[in-house]
Structure formats: structure tokens, C-alpha cells
Amino acid sequence: MSLNPISPSLESVEALCQSCGACCSTFRVSFYWAETTATSQGCVPVEMTEQMNLYRSCMKGTSSATPRCAALEGQIGQQVRCTIYENRPSVCREYQVFDSSGVINPRCNEARKKHGLTPL
Ligand code: SF4
Ligand code: SF4
Structure with missing residues (x-):
């Protein structure tokens, strides 16, 4: 968790990710x-998913x-x-990297740690 909360811009979050x-x-x-x-309303390519x-x-x-997402x-x-950014599932769209106070989502650092990346 960041000790010094920041207010990141959308651009800086995109660059980070x-x-x-x-x-x-x-x-x-x-x-x-x-x-x-698989449905007419859906957008996530069904061939990139598993039921x-x-x-x-x-x-x-x-x-x-x-795990590694096929996309x-x-x-x-x-x-x-x-590779399916415009059609990614809701869970990816709704994921918040920072909360409204600018504090990093602990799941980010959990994932980063697993891959040997420095915490944010
Ligand atoms: S772990 Fe966090 S910082 Fe890294 S890509 Fe995912 S959302 Fe972005
Ligand atoms: S944003 Fe979602 S769909 Fe895109 S690569 Fe990451 S996990 Fe896969």
C-alpha cells in the first residue's frame, strides 16, 4: 500500500498498466x-473464453x-x-487501480509481487 497517496491521471494509469x-x-x-x-448482446470474443x-x-x-489471459x-x-481492449469483460473495465483517495488497489501489488515487480 502506498504511504503517499497520489492522484494519478487516466493517462498515467494507462501507461503504468x-x-x-x-x-x-x-x-x-x-x-x-x-x-x-455467444449472445447477440455480448462483446467478449467467445473463442477467447472458457465456460x-x-x-x-x-x-x-x-x-x-x-494464469495468463489469452488476450x-x-x-x-x-x-x-x-488485444481485446474495446471488448474486454466488465470485470476488467471495472477494476480500479487506485481508489478515490489515490491509494493503490492491494490486488495490484499482490499480482506485481507474484511476478517479481516492485510494489507501487
Ligand atoms: S496489476 Fe495493477 S498496475 Fe499492473 S496491469 Fe494490473 S491493474 Fe495495472
Ligand atoms: S484486460 Fe482483461 S481481457 Fe484484457 S488481457 Fe487483461 S485480463 Fe485479459
Whole structure:
């Protein structure tokens, strides 16, 4: 957790994430199955997902013992890109890197630690 909360801009958060990518290779990324293109309203490419049960899907690759989202391109901690950024699932869209006080989400540092990256 940051001892000196900051107020990061959207641009600086995007730049930070583009040089990290740890969360996309740490957690299971699951969401309501109807977010996929298996339905006419869905946008997440269904071929990049796995059906977990009747109601939930996850991004392919994220439910393994060594998770890595199939949509992630690049090298963790260097340069990464979400290849389905415009169509990523709600769980990725809603993830807050910093709270309203500018304090880092502890999940970020959990993921970064797993990949040997310095905490934020
Ligand atoms: S772990 Fe945090 S800083 Fe790194 S890519 Fe994910 S959201 Fe961004
Ligand atoms: S869909 Fe994109 S943002 Fe979400 S986990 Fe995969 S690579 Fe990361």
C-alpha cells in the first residue's frame, strides 16, 4: 500500500498498466457468460473464453495454475497490450487501480509481487 497517496491521471494509469500486466497473469478473470459473443448482446470474443458453469465464463488461460489471459500480448513488467481492449469483460473495465483517495488497489501489488515487480 502506498504511504503517499497520489492522484494519478487516466493517462498515467494507462501507461503504468501497459508496462505491467501482472493482474492479467495472476487472477482468474471470470464474468457472466452472456458478456460473450455467444449472445447477440455480448462483446467478449467467445473463442477467447472458457465456460466455467451454467452462469460463469472466464478468460481462456486464467483458470490454470499459472494464469495468463489469452488476450494478453507482450512481456509482463515490460510492455503489454490487451488485444481485446474495446471488448474486454466488465470485470476488467471495472477494476480500479487506485481508489478515490489515490491509494493503490492491494490486488495490484499482490499480482506485481507474484511476478517479481516492485510494489507501487
Ligand atoms: S496489476 Fe495493477 S498496475 Fe499492473 S496491469 Fe494490473 S491493474 Fe495495472
Ligand atoms: S481481457 Fe484484457 S484486460 Fe482483461 S485480463 Fe485479459 S488481457 Fe487483461
